[in-house]
Amino acid sequence: MPKPKLTVVYGADAPAPEPKTLVESAYRNLRRDIIEGRLQPGEKLRVEHLKDHYGVGAGTLREALSLLVADALVVSQGQRGFRVAPMSLADFQDITRTRLMLECEALRQSIALGDDAWEGDLMAAFHRLSRAEEKLSDGEAREEWEERNRIFHEVLIAACPSRWIKHFLSILYHQAERYRRLSLYRKPIPRNVHEEHEALLKATLARDADQAAAILADHIGLTLKAMEQLPAEFFASNGASGG
Amino acid sequence: MPKPKLTVVYGADAPAPEPKTLVESAYRNLRRDIIEGRLQPGEKLRVEHLKDHYGVGAGTLREALSLLVADALVVSQGQRGFRVAPMSLADFQDITRTRLMLECEALRQSIALGDDAWEGDLMAAFHRLSRAEEKLSDGEAREEWEERNRIFHEVLIAACPSRWIKHFLSILYHQAERYRRLSLYRKPIPRNVHEEHEALLKATLARDADQAAAILADHIGLTLKAMEQLPAEFFASNGASGG
DNA sequence: TTGTGCAAAAATCTCGAGAAAAAGTATTGA
DNA sequence: TCAATACTTTTTCTCGAGATTTTTGCACAA
Incomplete structure (x- = not known):
């Protein structure tokens, strides 16, 4: 039977259902943890600690954080690292x-x-x-x-x-x-x-x-x-x- | 005398006039080259060649490209590298x-x-x-x-x-x-x-x-x-x- | 001539180590 | 007791080398 091909709208920017690279994988895990509140708003995101938790290298995690800046879920503070975007x-x-x-x-x-x-x-x-x-x-x-x-x-x-x-x-x-x-x-x-x-x-x-x-x-x-x-x-x- | 404190609107997201990190520097140079057409739409962005031109490491340039994805000036194609966003x-x-x-x-x-x-x-x-x-x-x-x-x-x-x-x-x-x-x-x-x-x-x-x-x-x-x-x-x- | 498969090459992606900067702490002086 | 300074520690930032994937080129068969 033909599947209901409902055009996905909100997720139109992320059409990849399965991450192929580690960067995408870390990006998704981080985004989920931020959205679901495990990483609280305003919390500092230390690369050293997070790369251990997500099992990727420092550079990889860094790149994933850069991608999250695009979604405005993470803010970059010049040379003071990354933080979870605040809420109000x-x-x-x-x-x-x-x-x-x-x-x-x-x-x-x-x-x-x-x-x-x-x-x-x-x-x-x-x-x-x-x-x-x-x-x-x-x-x-x-x-x-x-x-x-x-x-x-x-x-x-x-x-x-x-x-x-x-x-x-x-x-x-x-x-x-x-x-x-x-x-x-x-x-x-x-x-x-x-x-x-x-x-x-x-x-x-x-x-x-x-x-x-x-x-x-x-x-x-x-x-x-x-x-x-x-x-x-x-x-x-x-x-x-x-x- | 009091300066005309015209609230900057369009540039509200990039309040840093001078880049402090190499990532920001590469980001700005890349963005300028894309906007001014030196890097043509649809062109492939090879990291090996670009890191030579901008004088930064591969990881640094990679991160700058990730930031440009936020501005939708660069598109990332999974495991096929980066490209300048097309125009039409x-x-x-x-x-x-x-x-x-x-x-x-x-x-x-x-x-x-x-x-x-x-x-x-x-x-x-x-x-x-x-x-x-x-x-x-x-x-x-x-x-x-x-x-x-x-x-x-x-x-x-x-x-x-x-x-x-x-x-x-x-x-x-x-x-x-x-x-x-x-x-x-x-x-x-x-x-x-x-x-x-x-x-x-x-x-x-x-x-x-x-x-x-x-x-x-x-x-x-x-x-x-x-x-x-x-x-x-x-x-x-x-x-x-x-x- | 055209399509398929393998192999070489290029490019991408990933990781760990070293240098620079910021934050925190202790010490000294008033 | 408070403030300023210098030092220590933590964290961030940057770079080059190796593994994995994609692309390209070429030979071979139909």
Whole structure:
């Protein structure tokens, strides 16, 4: 049977599923550890210690860190080594607002240019998401829902032809992933995501760009409000204070 | 006397005027050579040959190349080395349209949040630009005008608080710089830039975000049209054909 | 003439050691 | 007790050599 060739959007910049070089391997491991919080924001990244942990040479790890600077997950301080990029509420607001703007624009272009195959992919992604939403009340299928939610949003803007918008969205998505982990400790805000997604699908298929963008803006805006309810202490211990 | 502390926007990510490490030095030299066309788009970047030319070790040059991947001026092909990022008309259109969107949004935020000091900076930048425009007919002060034009656009969005928008604009600006060099060989399109800038200033100071954004969109859109008049051969020999 | 397979060569990727710089510590003087 | 200075230690930065992979060239067979 033909595989569902859903165009991967957020990961469009990293199409390699398996790292071939040690640099890529170290890059992926480091990125995962940063996103998942094992390496805390603001933490100093000593090459001597890390090369031991990841089992690569100093130069190799150094190169991997340079690649992470591209994703803005690591900051380089001249001759004072590398650090994990700091986190703050203001930064998350900036990320979310910028992501909202880019994603709305991408959605508009998708609506303007998407063909029949794209519509089919979109309906399929929505269907899978709906199925996952039914099981969501159990509380166990959360990861499944997260993944399908991500794919639904990916397919929404898949028909957007702008590589740069997708590139920037990819960066912002990985950035937001760090903050999303923080909110996992909190109970989710009770909101009717299913109706939001359904309205989004309906407006998109009707090629109503203005309404679709408005719904998407509300949709992402709620995420922003959810994060604002986090206590400020979540960001205080992250070494965000420059020093 | 107090220096005009015009907030540098496009270069906000690279605040170091003088490189302290050899990596940064090689990074800057490489970036300049790519932007100015000495290293042609699609060209293969052999480490063995380049480390000889730039006078650094292999690992150092390698790290500099990794940093250039962040700016999307160099692409890394798994285990097949590095190449200068290709150029194409479609890519330039994408860059310009994305830049237009981001810059309009930044201008809106600037208009919403800018204070008196920002207004003062803006008027100063406009005045300097006007002076340069008067001398522009001589044809000798072109670089001076380019620089002041850049600063004027920088100050326009200086009051925008979003670090991410500015970061992305910085990347797009360096990208566009490559293409701008191509259009230098052509005569500029006769357009009344002074009136455009004046209208832009007027609308901005009047805090009319919609009109200011519209003018800016037209302003950048003309650049797009100018590039479209370039012969296709400019991009044909750049190895843009995927291998 | 064209396609396949092997082998040589070039380039890339990786590692450890040495030099330079920054951070931390102890000592001395007021 | 506090501050400034010199020294020690840690960390970063840089370089060249070796292993692995990719590319190229050539011979051979259909």
